Amino acid sequence: MPRSDSRTRRSRTRSRRGVPLRKSLMVRLLATSVLIAVCSIAATAWLAATTTSHALRQEQGQVLARDAQVYDALLGYAATHRSWDAVAPDVASLAKRTGRRIVLTTPQRRTLADSAAADHAALPAAVSAVVNPLAVDSSLTGGTGATPIDPRAVGPYRLTAAERTALAASARSITGCLLKLGEPSQISYAPSGRPRVTTESLTAAAPVIPDVCGGQSRILTRPTPTEAAALHQLEGLVNPCLRRQGMSPIRIGLDYIGPQSIETLYAPMDAGRITEGCVEDGRREQLAPYVAPSALLFVTGVPGADTTGFALTGANAVRIVEVAALVLTVTVAAAVLMSTRLIRPLRTLTEAAQRPDQARNRVPVSTDDEIGSLAVAFNDLSARRERLEDQRKAMVRDVAHELRTPLSNIRGWLEAVEDGVAVADRPLTSRLLREALLLQHIIDDLRDVAADDAHTFRLHTERVRAAEVVEWVCAAHRDAARTARVALTWSAEGDPELTADALRLRQAVGNLLSNAVRHTPPGGSVEVRTSVRDRSVLIEVADTGSGISDEELPHVFDLFWRSEKSRSRLTGGSGLGLAIVRQLTEAHGGRVTVSSTLGAGSLFTLHLPSAAAPPLRRDPAGAAKDRRER
Structure with a gap:
């Protein structure tokens, strides 16, 4: 088998087998979209978290700084005053400057001063700090003095x-x-x-x-x-x-x-x-x-004020823009990469489809996804188109050759009679009649082939005994076999029956028998057998003729195929007989096979459904397609 045919068959098999899920274009597009979405969500979440944390840290730092400022100011007041009696103005000023509610109470939580006394809002359970100049909280002042006594308490x-x-x-x-x-x-x-x-x-x-x-x-x-x-x-x-x-x-x-x-x-x-x-x-x-006695300090937000929000600083805005630009860049790059990988093979397919008449019009198969399957199908279609074009040219050439021979003979004899070279007697008339019959035979065969390709081939089926068909065909070819000095025998195993068009079935068996007699040398034999195997009726035609080589065996049922390449009328027919045998057999829902040994003979077998089994009629369009692909 040629290497190109092997590659074509492997490509066709792969296209039929389908695309693996892990290599599917849909899966890859989905995975890319999910990856981009995950990266975008992760980047957005990270940006939101870091920006919010940074802003909250800034806000917390500002709040702590304001709270520390309040604490230090009240410590200074306590270090320089013997009581808290006059602290209210200082508390109000601190609250206005820091935007916080400031409350001072005794250790028993009796209010000494409250910057928002009119609101009567409840105080939190936790104390912000204890204001005692003789026991300073260094964590609020940031001091590292050797003693916790405020230096302003002199x-x-x-x-x-x-x-x-x-x-x-x-x-x-x-x-x-x-x-x-x-x-x-x-x-x-x-x-x-x-x-x-x-x-x-x-x-x-x-x-x-x-x-x-x-x-x-x-x-x-x-x-x-x-x-x-x-x-x-x-x-x-x-x-x-x-x-x-x-x-x-x-x-x-x-x-x-x-x-x-x-x-x-x-x-x-x-x-x-x-x-x-x-x-x-x-x-x-x-x-x-x-110094003033120890007091409890409460520093809270102002009642009714929105203390949960924070302002977006310029630095945070720049970070958001930078991360958004990075995510957009990655998204665009991934989209461009994916679209380029998709468009490149599609563009190659488009360019190839725009030049259908170019020889060896193929596209490279670089992926195993749906686009790769499309490329395989395109290459297969191009190969079939080239084969069909070659078959069309060969058919035109062969039809012209087959028709030219009888027409040339008829014209030659008629011109001879017109020129007076030959006499229009009975032998000449018989000779011209034989050429006309040969021409009619070729035309009838071509009509059968055309009818099958056009799906207008009709069968008139009835219940038929296979033994009778074989006996009738052998009787019709007995004289031809005797003339060719070929021994013709037939046998039947049982009495199988089938539903068939008796006339067309005789035509198919007759074509096989005629070819067998023609290609069997004098002294050889031809045997026709019928039997039943696996609910199928088998009609076999075996000869001891010249046989068919392994290279020619796949083409024996092609149109105008002849074992004798010289196409001599002495050694071959029109080249349509075996093609018609295949058409007739498939029209009956069966198939025809051949096995041969060069120099030893051939065996042609018709496999037809028996009357007991439902006929396995094949779709005419599918059968025609198979014939064109072969």
């Missing part, structure tokens, strides 16, 4: 006006001295009113400044009378605590060691954690009469 350490003036003058003298030495300095003031002198490279410490700036530096290192009295009072509170801990009493002074607040001005610095605890407890007890 109490008895607050300097008098005269003391502030004297210390300020000394600080200015020190800064002037340092400036002459080429060391710029700054003056800052602690909440108690004590000034501090600092430089970029050193602090105004006692061991350094007195040596370079004289007595003015010593003024800043000695406690004032106010501070001395407060420190003496603090010693009276700290030393009993130390004695209870089994430690020696200490003396507390002002060791001027840099920019520090009053809560760190105690000595010695290496007294340990016990000393620090006692000093801290003593300072709380000392400062308690000078």
Whole structure:
């Protein structure tokens, strides 16, 4: 079998088998759409989540900053006032500035001040903070001081006006001295009113400044009378605590060691954690009469205000645009890629369909999906069209050849009679009649072939005994077989019956028998047998003739096929007999097969449905299609 036929058969088989689900174009389009949708949803969800989280973090940070601002302001008020009696204006100002509702209550939740008192909204169960300048919450202030006491709670350490003036003058003298030495300095003031002198490279410490700036530096290192009295009072509170801990009493002074607040001005610095605890407890007890009592702070949203939304910032808008552009780019790229993969083979198919007359008009099959199946079907259609065109040309050529021979003979003899070369006697008339009968036989065969192709072939069926058909055909060809010195025999196994057109069935068996006698050399034999196999009536014609080669065997039923390529009238007929046999057999709902060995003979078998079985009539259009494909 030629390799091209093998490829065609494999392609046709694959197109009939269908496209696997995993390679289906519909599945791939659906998968691509789902992938794009999933990516879009995921990108949108991620963008929404990140943008919302970022905005909420910003909003939360702003709220925390405003809450910390409120807490610090109220701590400062508590550190500098002995009670909360006059805090309402400050609370109202803070609420207006921060846009929050601020409520101060006692530990028993008695209201001290409420920025939205007219609304009488219930307070939340959780407290925002406890305002106590002697126990500051460093998580709200962000401070890292050594003591939780607010530095603004100075109490008895607050300097008098005269003391502030004297210390300020000394600080200015020190800064002037340092400036002459080429060391710029700054003056800052602690909440108690004590000034501090600092430089970029050193602090105004006692061991350094007195040596370079004289007595003015010593003024800043000695406690004032106010501070001395407060420190003496603090010693009276700290030393009993130390004695209870089994430690020696200490003396507390002002060791001027840099920019520090009053809560760190105690000595010695290496007294340990016990000393620090006692000093801290003593300072709380000392400062308690000078600060406001502990209060509960509630900071909430303003009643009726929308606190759930947030504004879309410019940065968030840019992120949304960027992610949307990225998703759009990916979507367009995927769509372009998929459409290109779809359009390329379709464009190739369109171009091929626009040039149907081109030889070997084929398209490459690059996929296994529906488009690949379409390409396979197109290639198969092109191959069939080329075969049909070749068969049409061969048929025109063969019909012309078959008709030319008898017509040439008739014309030649008639011209001879007209020219006086031949005499129109009885032998000539008989010769012309034989040529006319041959011409009529060819025309009748062509008419049968055309009728079958046009689906106008009609059978007149009746119940027929196969043995009678075989006997009649053998009797009609007995003289021809005797003349060719070929032994003709027939046999019947049982008495099978079938529903058939007796005349057409005799024609089919007669064509097979005529071919067998013609191709069997003198001394050979031809046998006709009939039997029943698997509810089918078999009529077999076996000969011991020249046989058919394996290359020619698939074409024996083609129109105008002849084993003798010279198409000699001495060795062959019109080339339509076997084609008509196949048509007649298929019209009866059967089939014809052939087996042959070159040089040993051939066996033609008609498989016809018996009268007991329903006739397996084939669709005439399908039969015609099969014949054209062969």
